[in-house]
Amino acid sequence: MAGAAERSRRRNSGSARPGADLDTAREHWLILVGKGNNGGDGLAAPGTCVRRASPSRWCTRPRRRRWPGKPPVQRAAAAALGLPAVVHGRNSIDFAGCTGIVDALLGTGSAGAPRGAYADLIAAANASGKPIVSADIPSGLDADTGALHEPCIHAAVTVCLALLKRGLVQYPGAGAAGRVVVRSIGIPAALAREAGVQASLLTPEVLKTRLGVDVSRRRSPEGHKGTYGHVLLAAGSLSMSGAGLLAARAALRAGCGLVTWTLPAALLPYVIGAAPEIMLAAAGGGEDGTWNAGTAAEVLRLGGKRDAVATGPGLGRFAGDQEWLRMLWEGIGSPLVLDADALNILAECNYTEWSSPGRPVILTPHPGEMARLAGVSTPEVQRDRIGLAQAYAIKHGVVLVLKGSHTVIASPEGEVYVNTTGHPGMGTGGAGDVLTGMIAGLLAQGLDAVQAAAFGVYLHGLAGERAAGSRNDPSALVAGDIIEAL
Known part of the structure; x- marks a missing residue:
């Protein structure tokens, strides 16, 4: 949705916000990585964590021979930083030992209910009681309608990339997204209009x-x-x-x-x-x-x-x-x-x-x-x-x-x-x-x-x-x- 950033950074559906402990110097984040571009976005997070002296590790579904999209590049960067990786179903995953979880399992291209390893990881993340930060959309949420599939991540914060997704301002999706913030990734907002995007958040700026x-x-x-x-x-x-x-x-x-x-x-x-x-x-x-x-x-x-x-x-x-x-x-x-x-x-x-x-x-x-x-x-x-x-x-x-x-x-x-x-x-x-x-x-x-x-x-x-x-x-x-x- 064009015109989203100003209001979405300030407002939200009233969902819980993560506590101040998420900004401490010694955080330990577990990053759940899927196979697509959303997983690549998650794999970019460890570099930020390392710069802030916050150790991280990342967890993926069982490996495939070919990773579509950008995950291979980000995976190589994470490996260069020396960040450990675990594979669901092969390694033991310690949810209790982390400060918080980054959800980068499923993005806007996913359809239907999560299955298999994705469903297992979503259910375990929700049950952990740890604050969850979702990349772009919570995994299991329909980006267009706001419908929630079962299971679906219930995030404390959703960091939406480039433009706000329609599903994050429609219930029940808005209730699962937590506090929504929009962050630029270098895509000009004008491109959305050129591409035929017709939906906007109603803010004073849009009204004017x-x-x-x-x-x-x-x-x-x-x-x-x-x-x-x-x-x-x-x-x-x-x-x-x-x-x-x-x-x-x-x-x-x-x-x-x-x-x-x-x-x-x-x-x-x-x-x-x-x-x-x-x-x-x-x-x-x-x-x-x-x-x-x-x-x-x-x-x-x-x-x-x-x-x-x-x-x-x-x-x-x-x-x-x-x-x-x-x-x-x-x-x-x-x-x-x-x-x-x-x-x-x-x-x-x-x-x-x-x-x-x-x-x-x-x-x-x-x-x-x-x-x-x-x-x-x-x-x-x-x-x-x-x-x-x-x-x-x-x-x-x-x-x-x-x-x-x-x-x-x-x-x-x-x-x-x-x-x-x-x-x-x-x-x-x-x-x-x-x-x-x-x-x-x-x-x-x-x-x-x-x-x-x-x-x-x-x-x-x-x-x-x-x-x-x-x-x-x-x-x-x-x-x-x-x-x-x-």
Whole structure:
């Protein structure tokens, strides 16, 4: 992944870090070496250890007559340094006598579950209780999807070479990688773009240089409420009116100038004054505070005068909801954000036959909603979040925001951004409604769909981090805290 180094050196999935004893002068490292280029990378480590007066030895699988790749060169260098070697199955391997283990068994070219000597060495390394440093990826981890084969190394640190691998920012792989650092081996980052790499970590630098976003969120001294756009939000029902309120408040906190919240007329008396900054508009509906098919005309009328439209949070399901959503899809001329029940409605429609909207559409599913949209199971979604999001965005011509840890943003052109902000405390009801409002608020201010989706996700996670940090216990975090931390 291009653009990875800055954030990956500073952040991580929260896994354990090796202790300070790993920096002492008399370390004794056991280096597990495979047959390919990853093994060659491991064999380069003893030279560093010798320079630091740290004795090492290296262990390999049973020898073959021919070593593919670069291991022969590095093996000769290790021999020249006088470093002892042992062979699995022939020599006794003393895991207890080492300070730590370097895992250089299997690299990005491996596929499937480790077998034979590789499986034995991985299992023994994990059972040793010693800190493990993996070269490029932990052996047994799928470099593209983050899937873990059995067995798989569970590393304290993964030293990723040249560019971050996709599997290290997708779970469960991110949990097995430990602290991830990226180190240059002389490959220019520009080559990744030339080779067609389309996935990047979402960092402030990427937001600024690649997406052209002003991350400072500066305001013009001549600006006024009309300068920063007007959002229309069609959301909320009797049992879920709070979802609409959260999304509306979040749109304002994201910086847009005006928000109109339209909802069934029967609910208006109950939400008046709940957030005095928000304008309210009745959209018909039944006396029970639910939507009906006839409300689409009023939403279309209101949406024609707005800079961005969002719907779905707290919407509920109702008779005629598929035709209702189709009318909005085909009739709204402003960028459209769909979340929650709007996504569930969309999943039941053959919307590829609908008329092209002629303006951007942003979908913001969580994994369960994504599964319904794509017609697969939730575990299948989670097995390759980046690949699935990218393929869906390209096929359907939408900007897709696949929520979860390391949220994925995919564009219709196949560009993918993996978010680096967020906190486990954000797993609370309403957090997704807040994100919907934020993205709509950024759209209204003139950002394009990819900019608004990416920047909205980044700011949402950052606010979640701040909100969690202000609590005695991050598990006490609620969605409204995220809005107040913006």
